[in-house]
Amino acid sequence: MKIGIVVHGPNIIDSGYALKIINLLKEFGEVKCRLGGTMGRTAVIDASLENIIDISSKLLPSDSVKLFKQEEMDLIFLLNYGKSSVTGHTFGFKVFKNSFLSFENQKKYFKSFNINLNNNKNNKYNSNNFNEKSLDNGLFIQIERPGEEDGSVIEWSNQKNPLTNKIANQLNLKVLKPENIIKKYFSNEFFNGLDKLKDKKTSSDGKIAISKDKIATENSSKLEESKRVRKIHGVSPNENIFVNGVVIGKSTSEKLSLIAKNGQIVDILGGTIKNHGVEKLGKVDIDKAIVKTGLLRRSSPEPRIIANDANINLLISDNSNQNSLKIAFIDHAAEDIYNLKNTDLVVTIGDDTTLVASDILFRFNIPVIGITDGDLDKVVEKGFKAENSIIIELKPGLDDITGQIIFEKIFNSKNMMNIDLSWENDNLKNKNELKAEKIEDFKNQIFDIVNNISSKYKIYE
Secondary structure, rough: EEEEEEEEEEHHHHHOOHHHHHHHHHHOOOEEEOOOOOHHHHHHHHHOOOOOOOOOOOOOOOHHHHHHHHHOOOOEEEEEEOOHHHHHHHHHHHHHHHHHHHHHHHHHHOOOOEEEHOHHHEEOOOOOOOOOHHHOOEEEEEOOOOOOOEEEEEEEEOOHHHHHHHHHHHHHHHOOHHHHHHHOOOOHHHHHHHHOOOOOOOOOOOOOOHHHHHHHOOOOOOOHHHHHEEEEOOOOOOOOOEOOOEEEEOOOOOOOEEEEOOOOEEEEEEEOOHHHHHHHHOOOOOOOOOOOOOOOOOOOOOOOOOOOOOOOOOOOOOOOOOOOOEEEOOOOOOOOHHHHHHEEEEEEEHHHHHHHHHHHHHHHHEEEEEOOOOOOOOOOOOOOOOOEEEEEEEEOOHHHHHHHHHHOOOOOOOOOEEEEOOOOOOOOOOHHHHHHHHHHHHHHHHHHHHHHOOOOOOOEO
């Protein structure tokens, strides 16, 4: 039996359950593991699991699942440790939907459940048999919050597999029916799926019911048709709201909805919007975006320094060159920071970007020059930064202005600059001394720009 395992997020790794479950599943077949999402990479490195869990590519969870489908796995597991069962279950369904359910399959899948919407008898749909072969290849099983009282196993494919109960018994987890989760959290998606199935008037047998809301939506203006609403489950007040890794606001209620118009997030119901974060995010498909609330990594394990470990192979892009000084520029926390592991220095713009980047690059002993303005959202429990890092805190709003000038004047509007050292006389200085000198020259250029913008700023080393 070929088993694919998608490991999502740092918490399932930090808890120790990722490795435990991987070893357990090895008893039942040939196992292959890969990460889904990006924040788990640091946890994989800290746990020394890079030879077990493939972290070479920056993949969404559904992308990792699709790769396993292409590889014709017999079973695909999703390992997750959400901050609550609500966030875990709703996340699992989204991954399943994006990975397995084409438009045609959605209609079949939704109709396989007997769901009574809004307690209205006219909206009760008869159950039809769901053809599991329509899911193409692979069965999809989620293991959620192992070790917790509400830990569970869900067979999202709506098929019975004997391995499910074996795993649940060994991990002391409940086996949940997917239809119960769908009824509780995704009734609107169910209704929309049936509306698309047959977008006509209600038939005499009551199979399709078009609500007044549906008719009103059809008659709305084109401007309103472009508006999208996404409800976020399992939220607590005063949590950061991440969309594709960017903080775009903070929750003020347990009921949270993101409002997007023409691909731009324009409002947050049950929260306050962070306009600067929304600008950095840019256009986004609100239905497919990765949305998280709270901390990106809740635990605080000891970071693993791997900069000088020649035996480590992360299979991530390696553009190292001993004869050049490589300096990178990033102003977006969601960028693939791990591909900067062979740079000598990284300039980061913004508080959140600086915090996340410096914490990751600490593992590779790469210093940062952070340009911030003190508008920090707590995105990790504890952040680290490599020796020789400098954080420059300007007045509010000046970090982006300063960053743009640095990007244009020093980096020539490119995200990477290479300073050639091959022409230097090796008899006079070794390469480390040369790099140290060039870095000091570079820092002086940064401070020249900063001083031209403002004479008042703080420096943290």
